[in-house]
Amino acid sequence: MTLSMIVAIDQNNGIGKGDDQLAYISADLKRFKALTTGYTILMGRKTFEALPKGALPKRRNVVITRQAGYEAPGADVVHSLDEALAICEGDEKVFVIGGGEIYKTFLTQTQELYLTVIEHSFEEATVFFPELNRNEWLLEQQEGPFTDEKTQLRYMYQNLRRK
Ligand SMILES: NC(=O)c1ccc[n+]([C@@H]2O[C@H](COP(=O)([O-])OP(=O)(O)OC[C@H]3O[C@@H](n4cnc5c(N)ncnc54)[C@H](OP(=O)(O)O)[C@@H]3O)[C@@H](O)[C@H]2O)c1
Known part of the structure; x- marks a missing residue:
């Protein structure tokens, strides 16, 4: 099983404000769908509850919460990092899709990062990706920068692998 993370970060590692995303870049959302479809996505309870239509189709959804008896329609529910890794053991690839708490918890176990780096500092950011030691x-792989027509944000894709 390969553990990967996929995340959009700003210049200060900002990833969200409250329960919401910082930006919606249409091409990035399409890329997220293309990369994760057919695989497993693992997310925190707050990120799950922010999905507008619930569990994402054509992917195994796994939600992590400390609440006993929590039900997440269309998703498997786990209560710890160890339980999450155990139930995903036989899966080819697992994408950690957020949010901040979950990225922090799973980073040391992660082998691949799919970053969308947005060239902007969102003053309103309250949730952050953990500091990466680039060494x-x-x-x-790096692609871009591109400019999103709707928001005029410049962004690039960076795929990193743990040395
Ligand atoms: N930019 C991006 O790519 C991206 C992607 C995803 C999310 N986000 C942003 O991230 C923010 C949400 O992140 P967040 O940190 O607030 O919440 P989160 O990581 O989505 O979820 C946190 C919840 O996960 C559960 N949890 C955390 N650690 C756990 C552990 N070790 N064992 C069991 N359960 C655990 C707890 O649920 P219970 O409270 O139920 O116990 C906790 O409240 C939003 O702003 C969202 O927009 C950004």
Whole structure:
């Protein structure tokens, strides 16, 4: 099983404000769908509850919560990092899709990062991706920068692999 993370970060590692995303870049959302479809996605309870239509189709959804008896329609529910890793053991690839708490918890176990780096500082950011030690990671692929027509945000994709 390969554990990967997929995340959109700003110049300060900002990833969200409250329960909401910082930006919606249409091409990035399409890329997220293309990369994760057919695989397993693992997310915190707050990120799950923020999905507008619930569990994402054509993917195994796994939600992590400390609440006993929590029900997440269309998703498997786990209560710890160890339980999450155990039930995903036989899966080819697991994408950790957030949010902040879950990225922090799973980073040391993660082998691949799919970053969307947005060239902007969102003053309103309240949730952050953990600080990365770039010496631990190999930049395997970089695409962009691109400019999102709707928001005029510049962004690039960086795929990193743990050395
Ligand atoms: N930019 C991006 O790519 C991206 C992607 C995803 C999310 N986000 C942003 O991230 C923010 C949400 O992140 P967040 O940190 O507030 O919440 P989160 O990580 O989505 O969920 C946190 C919840 O996960 C559960 N949890 C955390 N650690 C656990 C552990 N070790 N064992 C069991 N359960 C555990 C707890 O649920 P219970 O309270 O139920 O116990 C906790 O309240 C939003 O702003 C969202 O927009 C950004």
